[in-house]
Amino acid sequence: MPAIAVLIPTYSRPDSLARALRSVFAQERADLIREIAVIDNAPDGSARQTVDALRAASPAPLVYIHASPPGVATARNVGLAATDAPYIAFIDDDEEASPIWLGALFAVHERLEADVTFGPVQGRTPEAPDWKRPYLERFFSRTGPETSGLSAEVYGCGNSLMTRATALKGPEPFDVDANHTGGEDDRLFSDLTAQGGRFAWAADAWVDEIAPTHRATIRYTLSRAISYGQSPSQLCWRRGDPLGMVKWVFIGAGQVVVYGGTALVLMALQRPAWIDVMDKAARGLGKVLWFRRVAFYGRGAAKFARAGALDGTAAAASTDPVIGAGAGVGAGAAAGAGAGVASFTPKATNITQMKLL
Numbered sequence: 001m002p003a004i005a006v007l008i009p010t011y012s013r014p015d016s017l018a019r020a021l022r023s024v025f026a027q028e029r030a031d032l033i034r035e036i037a038v039i040d041n042a043p044d045g046s047a048r049q050t051v052d053a054l055r056a057a058s059p060a061p062l063v064y065i066h067a068s069p070p071g072v073a074t075a076r077n078v079g080l081a082a083t084d085a086p087y088i089a090f091i092d093d094d095e096e097a098s099p100i101w102l103g104a105l106f107a108v109h110e111r112l113e114a115d116v117t118f119g120p121v122q123g124r125t126p127e128a129p130d131w132k133r134p135y136l137e138r139f140f141s142r143t144g145p146e147t148s149g150l151s152a153e154v155y156g157c158g159n160s161l162m163t164r165a166t167a168l169k170g171p172e173p174f175d176v177d178a179n180h181t182g183g184e185d186d187r188l189f190s191d192l193t194a195q196g197g198r199f200a201w202a203a204d205a206w207v208d209e210i211a212p213t214h215r216a217t218i219r220y221t222l223s224r225a226i227s228y229g230q231s232p233s234q235l236c237w238r239r240g241d242p243l244g245m246v247k248w249v250f251i252g253a254g255q256v257v258v259y260g261g262t263a264l265v266l267m268a269l270q271r272p273a274w275i276d277v278m279d280k281a282a283r284g285l286g287k288v289l290w291f292r293r294v295a296f297y298g299r300g301a302a303k304f305a306r307a308g309a310l311d312g313t314a315a316a317a318s319t320d321p322v323i324g325a326g327a328g329v330g331a332g333a334a335a336g337a338g339a340g341v342a343s344f345t346p347k348a349t350n351i352t353q354m355k356l357l
Contacts, residue, residue, distance in 0.1 A: 002034040002060065004106065004161070005085035009067075009075035010093035012042045014050045016210065021054050021062075023096045023207075029103030030059040037063040039079040041070050073174040073184035076157075080168060088168060092158040095121070095207040104205035105161040108148045115167040115197040116189070118155040119205030120144055125216040132218065135275040139221045140209050144201045151201040154193065157185045159207045167192060186231050187238065218275060222282045227293075229286025237290065248287045255284025 006024055010017045017038065024036055036058060040047035051064040067078035080088065089105065091097055101119065109117040123140025125133055142155055162168055167188075174184040193199075214220065229252065236244035259281035266274035 004087045005083040007079040017093045033060040035061045039075040041075040073176045076174045098206040108202035114200035117200040119159045124210045128216045225282035226286040229283030233290030252284040252287025
């Protein structure tokens with residue numbers, strides 16, 4: 001009997017969802033798939049039409065599930081509750097799998113008896129300006145070793161395969177406190193690591209991530225970098241480790257000073273490398289402002305979509321790379337990240353809009 005349920009959470013992206021589904025349909029090892037489940041997190045249930053239109057082309061049962069309230073952790077948990085498959089593959093609705101994706105993931109997962117196996121991601125930003133594209137595509141990419149094997153590195157659950165019995169215990173393994181911010185798998189993987197879980201890397205299990213226009217902006221990526229940087233401080237808080245949290249806050253403050261200052265110099269010299277260095281400063285800022293949350297999913301996704309449209313209009317007004325970048329940095333990144341910023345309470349998500357700085 002086929003062993004894998006492929007879960008695709010989605011939120012108001014019918015075109016990219018259709019692309020993701022077609023790439024799953026085209027898998028060389030489609031015989032492994034027990035079912036494909038689309039978990040629609042949009043309040044209006046907008047993905048149903050896409051699923052209905054493509055159902056006849058699916059090599060396995062194609063299931064539509066509406067998950068409410070909006071939130072990435074809710075979507076993943078609801079999807080899990082709808083299947084009893086022993087293996088769960090996650091692919092995002094903005095990803096396109098290579099034909100050997102699932103077979104490569106499963107082969108490594110079984111051979112190494114892993115609890116979780118990750119694959120590489122190649123970021124694509126076809127509509128981004130030339131001067132920003134290298135940074136943006138690096139940002140949306142995920143790279144690892146050139147060969148498959150056990151991994152000490154833990155990645156995000158987009159493009160992953162998990163053994164349900166060992167990696168996804170309980171009715172809600174994904175942290176609903178992270179519903180609007182992402183990082184819903186941080187606690188899951190942290191706990192699994194502490195329990196001696198086995199992580200693996202499948203070097204050939206490639207997917208492309210095609211960033212939508214509203215995400216292919218400096219405003220979005222630096223805001224996301226802040227969120228990524230928050231993880232070590234937040235995990236220390238949740239573990240009751242105040243000394244560890246203070247350590248990460250001091251490390252982050254140093255990164256803000258060193259990388260932030262360097263980035264400003266490079267920006268003044270109109271060197272495109274300032275973006276990569278500012279990204280490091282943003283991750284440092286996240287370690288300091290660990291108690292602020294930036295919303296990227298649900299309501300936050302809609303706000304970034306609107307902000308992205310404004311950034312595109314502002315950037316189009318200038319051909320100068322630094323001025324054009326200012327549409328996503330001067331008005332965004334730190335202060336403008338408030339397009340989706342929420343306060344953080346350790347035991348509950350409190351989505352209250354406020355400026356980051």
